[in-house]
Amino acid sequence: MNYDDIITLGISFGLGLLVGLQRETTNNKMAGVRTFTLITILGTLTAFLSLEFNNNFILPVIALAITALLVMANVVKLKTTTDSTIGQTTEVAALIMFSIGAYLVVGSQVIGVMIGGLLAILLYIKEHLHGFIEKLKEKDISAIMTFVGITLVILPILPDETYGPLDVLNPKNIWLMVSLIVGISVFGYFIYKWLGKKAGLISNGILGGLISSTATSVSFARKTKGKKTGAKLAAFVILVAVTVSLIRVLIEIAVIVPHKIGEIALPFITLFIFMSLLSLGMFYFINKDAKDEELPEPKNPAQFKSAIIFGIIYSVILLVVAFTEKEFGNEGLYIASIIGGLANKDAITLSLSKMIGGGIEAALGWRLIMTAVISNLAFKVVIAISLGSKKFTKWILIAMSISIAFGLLLIWLWPDSWHF
Numbered sequence: 001m002n003y004d005d006i007i008t009l010g011i012s013f014g015l016g017l018l019v020g021l022q023r024e025t026t027n028n029k030m031a032g033v034r035t036f037t038l039i040t041i042l043g044t045l046t047a048f049l050s051l052e053f054n055n056n057f058i059l060p061v062i063a064l065a066i067t068a069l070l071v072m073a074n075v076v077k078l079k080t081t082t083d084s085t086i087g088q089t090t091e092v093a094a095l096i097m098f099s100i101g102a103y104l105v106v107g108s109q110v111i112g113v114m115i116g117g118l119l120a121i122l123l124y125i126k127e128h129l130h131g132f133i134e135k136l137k138e139k140d141i142s143a144i145m146t147f148v149g150i151t152l153v154i155l156p157i158l159p160d161e162t163y164g165p166l167d168v169l170n171p172k173n174i175w176l177m178v179s180l181i182v183g184i185s186v187f188g189y190f191i192y193k194w195l196g197k198k199a200g201l202i203s204n205g206i207l208g209g210l211i212s213s214t215a216t217s218v219s220f221a222r223k224t225k226g227k228k229t230g231a232k233l234a235a236f237v238i239l240v241a242v243t244v245s246l247i248r249v250l251i252e253i254a255v256i257v258p259h260k261i262g263e264i265a266l267p268f269i270t271l272f273i274f275m276s277l278l279s280l281g282m283f284y285f286i287n288k289d290a291k292d293e294e295l296p297e298p299k300n301p302a303q304f305k306s307a308i309i310f311g312i313i314y315s316v317i318l319l320v321v322a323f324t325e326k327e328f329g330n331e332g333l334y335i336a337s338i339i340g341g342l343a344n345k346d347a348i349t350l351s352l353s354k355m356i357g358g359g360i361e362a363a364l365g366w367r368l369i370m371t372a373v374i375s376n377l378a379f380k381v382v383i384a385i386s387l388g389s390k391k392f393t394k395w396i397l398i399a400m401s402i403s404i405a406f407g408l409l410l411i412w413l414w415p416d417s418w419h420f
Contacts, residue, residue, distance in 0.1 A: 009044055011109060012101045015116035016040030019097055022123045023090055039066065039094050043101025051105065059102055066098055089126075093119060140190075147186050150307055151179045166322040169315055177350045178311045180255060184248060185211055205240020205279075213238070213245040214345075217380050221388035221396075234388070235395035236282045242380060242403075243275040249349050249373060256353035262420035263362035267370060267410050274406050278399060314347040321351050330364060337368045341375025348372040363416045374407045 020036030046062045049055075070091045096119055104112040160172040188210025208216030220234035250268055254261045317340045324332030333352075340348025349369055356365035377400045384396035 005048070008104050008109065009041070011113060012040050012044040012104055013037060015100060015113065016097060018120045019093060019116065019123065022120050023093065036094065036097055040097045040101040042066070043098040043103075044105055047102040047105035063095075063098060067095065070094060089123070093123060143186055143189065146303060146307075147182055150175075150182055150304070155179055164319075166319060166326070168318045168322045173354075174311050174315055174318075177314055177347075178307050180252065180350070181310060181346050182307055184251065205237045206244050208237065208241035209244025209248065213241040214376075214379075214383070216241040217383045218387060221383055221386075221392060224389040224392040225387060227389060231389055231391035232282070232285065232395055234392055235384075235399060236279065238380065238396065239275070239279050239282060239399045242377065242400075243272060243279055245345070246272045246275070246373070249345070249369065252346065252349050253353050253356075253369070256350060257357040260356055260362050260365075264356070264366040264369075264419075266419050267366055267414050268373075271370070271373075271403075271407055271410060275403050278402060282395075282399065310344065310347065313344045314350065317343065317347045317351045318354075321348075321355065325355075333364075333368050334371055337371040338375045341372035342379050345372055345376040362419075367411045370407055370411050374404050374411075377404050377407070 016037035016039065017033060019040075020033035023036060024032040042062065046059050050058045074091065097116070100112050100116050100119075103115075155172070155175050158171040158175050160170065162168065162170045188207055191210065192207045205216075217238045220237050224231050224234050246268055250261075250265055253264055257264075317336070320339065321333065321336045324336045328335070337348060337352065340351065349372060352365055352368050352372070356362055381393075381397055381400050384393040388396070
């Protein structure tokens with residue numbers, strides 16, 4: 001007896017039950033748990049028959065027969081009901097489950113199980129998905145379409161060659177970095193859309209760090225100008241946003257040099273933990289006065305103008321890093337990191353990560369990235385002084401100074417042997 005076939009049949013039975021159970025709970029009259037289970041098993045048996053008799057026509061003929069039965073059932077349903085909201089979701093799901101049942105036999109069982117599970121989830125979250133779509137505004141649709149254009153239209157057609165001085169400007173690689181940063185920002189933006197505007201203090205900081213810690217700093221600094229209250233709350237949100245942005249830095253490093261992340265991650269995780277504890281400490285001080293603060297509506301994170309500007313900044317930083325390394329060695333790279341952290345933390349992180357992938361030591365690379373992070377923390381103080389109230393500036397200065405001091409200690413004292 002071939003137990004592999006029995007296992008395949010069992011998987012088919014389970015997937016049919018899973019999707020059928022979801023359809024049953026929606027009071028769907030077309031097909032429920034029994035029908036979906038039978039259709040999935042029929043797909044599996046049909047694939048077995050096709051292999052047994054070496055006949056490629058059995059599978060499509062049975063598939064057409066299932067389609068005909070679904071069409072007939074729909075015709076009967078249309079004649080016996082006046083419901084104008086009849087859809088085709090159940091029918092399409094039934095055909096997919098028949099195909100999955102067959103694919104479990106003739107294809108990859110892992111892929112079949114994944115598709116079946118994703119189909120069940122997609123059917124289950126219908127109401128949540130529709131509610132999310134109804135909340136979308138014109139700029140949200142624009143963000144999605146622009147991101148698609150950036151990643152799926154422009155990126156594939158760019159040349160994968162290096163140009164210009166120092167031989168470091170590769171249009172495809174530059175635009176790939178643009179796509180990565182826009183993608184992370186879009187992800188954070190749509191989490192914001194899902195949670196809504198009033199997400200609470202901590203959630204505001206987390207979302208701000210995912211979307212843009214600098215934009216969050218500017219928004220909350222302006223809210224304190226000329227006001228006697230809210231300074232500590234705004235400083236707390238910005239501290240959380242900056243702390244969460246360290247995760248964004250780690251994601252960027254992991255994407256560019258995944259094989260080096262074990263040698264790089266631990267100092268940043270240490271800084272993240274320290275700043276998280278600092279955030280908790282600040283939250284303790286403001287807890288008595290805490291109230292819900294509305295996260296300002298972020299701008300569209302996927303705009304061609306912003307993408308092009310980031311691409312230009314990233315290209316300039318690539319040139320600056322390459323030039324300083326050539327002319328001044330490692331000491332020059334620290335200067336480039338400081339400048340890059342002030343200009344754009346994402347751009348300098350990606351640039352230095354590529355250098356790590358290109359051969360510089362991971363111990364030097366993470367210190368350069370940490371220098372850029374520290375420089376960016378100092379830039380938050382400049383934002384506070386320029387845009388915020390005096391009380392807000394005091395709190396930001398305290399929080400960022402402590403974080404900068406700890407980061408400098410990590411650069412100075414961290415043993416190279418400490419890594420994953």
